[in-house]
Amino acid sequence: MKFNAKVYVSLKKGYSDPEGETTANALRGLGYTVDDVRASKAYEVSFQAEDEETAEAVLDEMCRRLLTNPTKDDYSFEIREVR
Amino acid sequence: MKREEIDVLLMRAPGTNCDLETVRAFRDLGVRAHLVHSQRVFKAKNLLDYDILVFPGGFSYGDYVRSGAIWAKEMEYRIGKEIAEFVDTGRPVIGICNGFQVLVETGFLPGFEGRSPEPQVALANNSHGYQNRWIRMKNIGKGNCEMLRGVPEGQVIACPVAHGEGRFIMPQDKTEEWLERLYDQDQLVFRYVKGDGGYAEGSWPENPNGAYHDIAGICNPEGNVLGFMPHPERAYFGYLMPEWTKKGRPDEYGDGRVFFESIVRYVEARF
Numbered sequence A: 001m002k003f004n005a006k007v008y009v010s011l012k013k014g015y016s017d018p019e020g021e022t023t024a025n026a027l028r029g030l031g032y033t034v035d036d037v038r039a040s041k042a043y044e045v046s047f048q049a050e051d052e053e054t055a056e057a058v059l060d061e062m063c064r065r066l067l068t069n070p071t072k073d074d075y076s077f078e079i080r081e082v083r
Numbered sequence B: 001m002k003r004e005e006i007d008v009l010l011m012r013a014p015g016t017n018c019d020l021e022t023v024r025a026f027r028d029l030g031v032r033a034h035l036v037h038s039q040r041v042f043k044a045k046n047l048l049d050y051d052i053l054v055f056p057g058g059f060s061y062g063d064y065v066r067s068g069a070i071w072a073k074e075m076e077y078r079i080g081k082e083i084a085e086f087v088d089t090g091r092p093v094i095g096i097c098n099g100f101q102v103l104v105e106t107g108f109l110p111g112f113e114g115r116s117p118e119p120q121v122a123l124a125n126n127s128h129g130y131q132n133r134w135i136r137m138k139n140i141g142k143g144n145c146e147m148l149r150g151v152p153e154g155q156v157i158a159c160p161v162a163h164g165e166g167r168f169i170m171p172q173d174k175t176e177e178w179l180e181r182l183y184d185q186d187q188l189v190f191r192y193v194k195g196d197g198g199y200a201e202g203s204w205p206e207n208p209n210g211a212y213h214d215i216a217g218i219c220n221p222e223g224n225v226l227g228f229m230p231h232p233e234r235a236y237f238g239y240l241m242p243e244w245t246k247k248g249r250p251d252e253y254g255d256g257r258v259f260f261e262s263i264v265r266y267v268e269a270r271f
Helices: A016-030 A052-067 B019-028 B038-044 B069-088 B098-105 B175-184 B257-270
Strands: A002-011 A040-048 A073-082 B007-012 B032-037 B052-055 B091-098 B122-125 B131-141 B157-164 B165-169 B188-193 B215-220 B227-228
Touching: A002 A052, A002 B215, A016 B091, A052 A073, A052 B069, B007 B019, B007 B038, B019 B032, B019 B038, B038 B069, B069 B091, B069 B098, B098 B122, B098 B165, B098 B227, B122 B215, B131 B215, B131 B227, B157 B165, B165 B215, B188 B227
Parallel strands: B007 B032, B007 B052, B052 B091, B091 B227
Antiparallel strands: A002 A040, A002 A073, B122 B165, B131 B157, B131 B188, B188 B215, B215 B227
């Protein structure tokens, strides 16, 4: 089965996020009322797996082994089968 | 071991830099320094032919994903076993800047219980964005990192940093416990300091990246794997130091030499 996933990686809450803070300041400079910005990264991963359960497990492993550093990053993903 | 028989392997990859400066520093000290592309090393798998392994600075693979992450994982699946064997022999492994990031991402640093399958700490994005500036760091090690015994405790070394991701952080729920552990096991090697030698205490620009506890470099519990963000190779010769023009003529050597000299002397005496 073919799957397509979107993975979102962001700094864990509590760690300062200089990119987000700088972006928030710039948005405020443009006149927007912005409370907070957190920067994140997104990946789109296309891959194959036997079934949905396996696909989720494999994707989770990809996140832990490469796409994130568990010390500082939180991650979430959306996964869907491609027909 | 005779100095002229010491072989240093500097691995390079797409995007690494300061590799030539590092080669030049080692060669100036009379050892054989080999600059080899990592793909060649992956094929030859001959790490044990060398006495010192150095991962240079730069932005390997464009810092994609995270600084050092791609090169680290490539290393893991191509020569992970060979690197672990090299580390187990007690020979020095040094990561400068991007090299430090690689050693963190491969799990060799801090390596509290040996190499960890996932990174235990992180070198996160800087508090003030990309920083390319001169800093001062102090050797605060007590001798566990034997290769640095030639750098007197408390000695301040001025050298540049050039990175966008070097903010040393540890997991939030373990930060204090692990800091104590780093001290207890004598794994804290370099901290950022001010001009008077006092710790930067997080203040910018003395602490250029917002690193926790002003941590610039650490070693593993065994002391033979060392990683740090600053670039001593960029301060090896006197003419590289920023203030030599005030003196009229540069000194022959800069602050960075003591670092390389110490490593070479250690290998000469130990092996």
